[in-house]
Amino acid sequence: MTRNETSEAGGPDGAPRVTIVLPCYNEQAHVVREVERICAAMDASGYTYELLAVDDASTDGTLDRLREAEPRFPHMAVIAFGHNGGAGTVRRIGTQRARGEIVVWTDADMTYPNERIPELVALLDADPSTDQVVGARNREAGTHRFLRVPAKWAVRKLAERLTNSAIPDLNSGLRAFRRSVSLPYLRLLPPGFSCVTTITLAFLSNQHRVAYLPIDYAKREGRSKFHFVRDAYRYILQVVRMVMYFNPLKVLMPPALWLVGIGAVKFLFDQVRNPLYIPNNTVMLLTTGLIVGSVALLADLIVRSRNGA
DSSP: OOOHHHHOOSSSOOSSSEEEEEEESSSSTTHHHHHHHHHHHHHHHTEEEEEEEEEEHHHHHHSHHHHHGGGOOTTTEEEOOOSSSOOOHHHHHHHHHOOOOEEOOOOOOOSOOHHHHHHHHHHHHHOOTTTEEEEEEESSSSHHHHHHHHHHHHHHHHHHHHHTTSOOOOSSEEEEEEHHHHHHGGGGGOTTTTHHHHHHHHHHTTTTTTEEEEOOOOOOSOOOOOOHHHHHHHHHHEEEHHHHHOOHHHHHHHHHHHHHHHHHHHHHHHHSSSSTTOOOOHHHHHHHHHHHHHHHHHHHHHHHHHHHH
């Protein structure tokens, strides 16, 4: 099926081909401009679409701006949350409510080139073997840049090693993916910013092909909701948690083998220096390594049993 045929046909029962989930929290100064940019690009693309603009209990006039603009955009539906749930909650609920076969996540802060959303969708249409396309940023333009760049690089390299995959951008907020593939993983999404990391790792850990499209990244408008210490900690924790969830041996077995190996070498050294005497620290090294290795094997057994159920 060609792009135009797909666009005209839409989904089953007249459903749109694409659903765009747009979390909005305190974006009153520019949220309408973002909606205009997204709708203009999608209208020109020929894809049938719906835009779910979700106000996450904003404390400014964001919801009012969206309500005022709603009549101008027939493909936009405004959803208002009663309390703040976080970007991850918005994206999870938006994806669950989506009628499109392809779901797009992006932000409303003018940082991502949302006029390029049709390009991400086109890449999915062109290659049925690709399940997700991520807009890979060519530079970091957020707050705390000199802290974020090295921290994100280190975490990204950890994720690449744990997933055996090249990951140009682990936590980009702009991506398109097949809704049917994402459904089993939505329950794993945390409420905060690390939801984008989670969906990337979930796909990679389960052998779903992820492609990357280089994009520019602009300085955000309005105030950033990112807190370096708190969100960086959650970011690192989520990487380890997701790999543990799908492949615990990748996380636990290397330190277990290192501990056993160091303990064995120290045991031989102790026996040469003082035969028939085993120091407590040698026993601790060997015992800890064996315990961690046993936990790794048990966790792997649980994962395999769960996946086979």
